[in-house]
Amino acid sequence: MSSSHHERKPVISVKNLVKSFGGRRILNGVTLDILEGETFVIMGGSGCGKSTFLRHLIGSLRPDSGEVWMFGEDIAKADEDRMHEIRKKFGMLFQSGGLFDSMSVGDNIALPLREHTKLDDSIIRIMVRMKLELVGLSGFEDLMPSQLSGGMKKRVGLARAIALDPKIVFYDEPTAGLDPVMTGVVDKLTIDLTKQLGITSVVVTHDMNSVFRIADRIVMLHKGEVLQIGTPEEIRHAKDPIIQQFINGDPEGPISFLQRGEGYLDKLTA
Amino acid sequence: MTVKVIQRDGVNVFQVNGEINISTSPELRKSFETQPSKKIVVDLEKVSYIDSSGLATLVEILKKTKMQGGSLGLSGLSEKVRSLFEITKLDKLFSIHPTLDAAVEKVR
Numbered sequence: 001m002s003s004s005h006h007e008r009k010p011v012i013s014v015k016n017l018v019k020s021f022g023g024r025r026i027l028n029g030v031t032l033d034i035l036e037g038e039t040f041v042i043m044g045g046s047g048c049g050k051s052t053f054l055r056h057l058i059g060s061l062r063p064d065s066g067e068v069w070m071f072g073e074d075i076a077k078a079d080e081d082r083m084h085e086i087r088k089k090f091g092m093l094f095q096s097g098g099l100f101d102s103m104s105v106g107d108n109i110a111l112p113l114r115e116h117t118k119l120d121d122s123i124i125r126i127m128v129r130m131k132l133e134l135v136g137l138s139g140f141e142d143l144m145p146s147q148l149s150g151g152m153k154k155r156v157g158l159a160r161a162i163a164l165d166p167k168i169v170f171y172d173e174p175t176a177g178l179d180p181v182m183t184g185v186v187d188k189l190t191i192d193l194t195k196q197l198g199i200t201s202v203v204v205t206h207d208m209n210s211v212f213r214i215a216d217r218i219v220m221l222h223k224g225e226v227l228q229i230g231t232p233e234e235i236r237h238a239k240d241p242i243i244q245q246f247i248n249g250d251p252e253g254p255i256s257f258l259q260r261g262e263g264y265l266d267k268l269t270a
Numbered sequence: 271m272t273v274k275v276i277q278r279d280g281v282n283v284f285q286v287n288g289e290i291n292i293s294t295s296p297e298l299r300k301s302f303e304t305q306p307s308k309k310i311v312v313d314l315e316k317v318s319y320i321d322s323s324g325l326a327t328l329v330e331i332l333k334k335t336k337m338q339g340g341s342l343g344l345s346g347l348s349e350k351v352r353s354l355f356e357i358t359k360l361d362k363l364f365s366i367h368p369t370l371d372a373a374v375e376k377v378r
Contacts, residue, residue, distance in 0.1 A: 117292050119323055123299070126326035130358045164292065165321040196357045
């Protein structure tokens, strides 16, 4: 884990991000920096706002107020044309892999290259083979997604996410639904790609094993607010009972999962 | 990025200057096409960064050169550029030399 992260410059700066849906405040003034070359993990329970937060970072949601600075501009204010340009500079690994079933593995990886560049197809084909090597799937370009396991699909999704040599890669629950071995494989790939290619990785996950394996720094979100930001060691030893409950997976504690009591009987008879 | 081609002992030396990326690599590819040779050295001494489209462009020209029975060498890779070759194992594919002289000597 890096001790020099304090000297690194932020590649993403989020300032006072606020978002409500239907009068319900999902993000309540989130402020944080994500530093160059680090693996930054966003964790928190269901409904804590982490997915909504991620969607602001990739520009698929606009905040009610606040700023998201990336590549020198506030993307919260970028129009759709501008956002199209900005999206070339980051990659995204979707939870399911997000592959098109009707396209071969190679064509899936080539998609962003064909969409965003004017590179010759012979160059693109070589690049696809190189990306597949990086995710440990050399020679898989002609297979169809339906012929792959869940873990392989994730890795193809990762190869596609890095197709344009992005500076930042966002991962949405990258290990969800994978067995422990494949989780380890995807975690190792995340670490290797971050360090070798100098990518900044932003990972949303609630897989605690993954969190402590891959993170340089962690933010714990709770009820749309930053509860704490720290290194894995700092988070592991956090005094906050909410964080302790979360990392230990206790059903009882300050995070309430079961909505009971008040108003229930009244509502039944209202 | 600029590409200057000079002749050394019957070898076409492509001296690349700047960053080879998705916007500039088609230009590099074009310069290989317009000045074909069976003996090629690509001097990367003044290359600060090469992305995967740049690496793919070099792979393509290596393939073409080999198919014609020619040879291609690389020289002057900075540590950073070399690491980008290593990650994709391309350091094992290319003949990489510390200096331009050494590369020309080998290729000619």
